[in-house]
Amino acid sequence: MTFTGFYKKTRKERIEILKNLNLISDEHSHELLENITLDVDVAGNMTENHIATFALPFGIVPQILVNNKEYSLPMVTEEPSVVAAASNASKIIAKSGGFETKILDRKMIGQIALYDVENFEQATSKIEENNLYLLQIANEAHPSIVKRGGGACDISWKILEDDEVKFLVVYLTVDVKEAMGANILNNMLEAIKPYLENLTNSYALMAILSNYATKSLVTASCKIKIQHIDKDIEKAKEIAKKIELASKFAKLDPYRAATHNKGIFNGIDALVIASGNDWRAVEAACHTYATRNGTYEGLSTWIFNKNENILSGEITLPMPIASVGGSIGLNNSVKISHEILGNPDAKTLASLITALGLAQNFAALKALVSVGIQQGHMKLHAKSLALLAGAKAEEVEIIAEKLQESKHMNLETAKLLIKENKEKIK
Numbered sequence: 293m294t295f296t297g298f299y300k301k302t303r304k305e306r307i308e309i310l311k312n313l314n315l316i317s318d319e320h321s322h323e324l325l326e327n328i329t330l331d332v333d334v335a336g337n338m339t340e341n342h343i344a345t346f347a348l349p350f351g352i353v354p355q356i357l358v359n360n361k362e363y364s365l366p367m368v369t370e371e372p373s374v375v376a377a378a379s380n381a382s383k384i385i386a387k388s389g390g391f392e393t394k395i396l397d398r399k400m401i402g403q404i405a406l407y408d409v410e411n412f413e414q415a416t417s418k419i420e421e422n423n424l425y426l427l428q429i430a431n432e433a434h435p436s437i438v439k440r441g442g443g444a445c446d447i448s449w450k451i452l453e454d455d456e457v458k459f460l461v462v463y464l465t466v467d468v469k470e471a472m473g474a475n476i477l478n479n480m481l482e483a484i485k486p487y488l489e490n491l492t493n494s495y496a497l498m499a500i501l502s503n504y505a506t507k508s509l510v511t512a513s514c515k516i517k518i519q520h521i522d523k524d525i526e527k528a529k530e531i532a533k534k535i536e537l538a539s540k541f542a543k544l545d546p547y548r549a550a551t552h553n554k555g556i557f558n559g560i561d562a563l564v565i566a567s568g569n570d571w572r573a574v575e576a577a578c579h580t581y582a583t584r585n586g587t588y589e590g591l592s593t594w595i596f597n598k599n600e601n602i603l604s605g606e607i608t609l610p611m612p613i614a615s616v617g618g619s620i621g622l623n624n625s626v627k628i629s630h631e632i633l634g635n636p637d638a639k640t641l642a643s644l645i646t647a648l649g650l651a652q653n654f655a656a657l658k659a660l661v662s663v664g665i666q667q668g669h670m671k672l673h674a675k676s677l678a679l680l681a682g683a684k685a686e687e688v689e690i691i692a693e694k695l696q697e698s699k700h701m702n703l704e705t706a707k708l709l710i711k712e713n714k715e716k717i718k
């Protein structure tokens with residue numbers, strides 16, 4: 293299937309294309325056309341002190357190739373050029389065979405911090421002796437996940453201390469299947485907490501899921517033939533070499549790493565939000581993972597193989613993602629997102645999100661080391677500026693075009709252009 297020029301179509305035409313490709317049902321296509329989103333009464337039951345619903349733009353990366361399968365990705369973002377950049381990168385990478393992903397494991401970890409432990413040696417041997425019993429209590433606290441083939445599968449411990457305090461921290465690992473797992477873990481942890489206190493003769497400070505989802509790691513990689521980066525091979529080599537340097541720079545300098553990773557999260561957050569998942573959990577997990585070598589680093593790695601003229605990209609991220617639960621079944625737009633994605637299971641969705649993060653990173657780095665970010669970004673930012681300056685819907689295109697030709701693309705110029713345009717019409 294081809295989506296060339298998808299972005300040049302009208303909104304109605306884009307929805308029609310998605311419908312004709314069976315990516316959305318007639319019902320969902322109608323809801324998109326009429327912009328029917330989260331029901332206000334449903335929203336009122338999802339959060340507290342509710343006053344209304346809050347809208348954000350809902351867009352599509354029309355075509356991304358992941359594990360030899362084509363997907364269209366829904367993205368919710370307010371930032372101009374993010375969807376364009378992801379589409380551009382996905383298209384380039386698809387020409388070289390797309391992304392491959394690997395999921396090493398899909399489990400979540402929770403922890404109970406014990407303090408005032410009288411005898412650490414006795415306490416830890418009691419935990420080991422009662423390992424199976426503790427797992428049984430955990431599973432009895434949430435039997436539905438056991439019925440689905442998951443459940444608590446491991447208990448381990450660690451002693452953590454400083455000059456003032458010494459904790460015995462107990463970690464529970466749970467196979468959460470299609471869920472994100474917060475409620476499952478918290479139920480299980482709270483169930484084993486009193487037993488642990490008794491066994492270890494100590495007090496539990498807290499029992500809670502850890503968002504550092506190191507047992508839900510996903511790796512996405514791609515191998516880009518450089519002729520797809522630029523037809524001018526010398527120029528393409530230069531860009532590929534500089535992208536490798538940019539990834540090294542982001543490993544060395546936390547100031548750069550923060551921005552490098554922000555670019556990755558432009559894509560990740562947009563799909564995580566569209567899929568109704570907890571983006572705070574994903575952000576917390578990935579930013580913690582970025583510090584695993586002792587300093588905050590860029591999350592992606594790019595290597596240019598000069599002999600083969602291949603630019604290889606790779607990213608590994610903890611991806612605590614669900615395909616069920618939370619707001620997923622409640623929000624209409626989220627249901628549409630899942631339909632567009634082909635109703636993926638949690639592992640597939642985690643793979644798509646990780647691949648999109650790498651695509652987004654490639655687009656940003658390619659622009660940064662060649663023409664600079666402003667050219668592409670400001671071209672698309674011009675429309676937001678025109679709107680911000682007060683342009684009417686019918687004026688936006690013309691003011692945005694004039695803004696791009698102007699010396700200073702800013703709010704002041706946009707206001708001036710709107711005034712000039714009005715005078716011209718009079």
Ligand code: HMG
Pocket residue numbers: 295296297298299371372373374375376377378379380381383551552553554555556558652655656657659660665667668669672
């Ligand atoms: P281009 O090469 O001028 O695009 O790039 P093109 O006109 O040749 O079109 C190529 C493809 O791009 C199109 O294929 C579309 O898929 C897509 P086609 O449909 O023609 O077959 N495309 C678009 N999709 C939707 N709407 C559009 C659009 N235009 C092209 N309007 C582009 C133009 C903006 C894509 C490019 O310059 C780019 O990728 N720039 C990077 C922009 C970016 O990364 N923005 C993110 C915000 S900046 C930021 O916050 C992150 C940062 O700080 C991170 C970091 O520092 O690492 C930068």
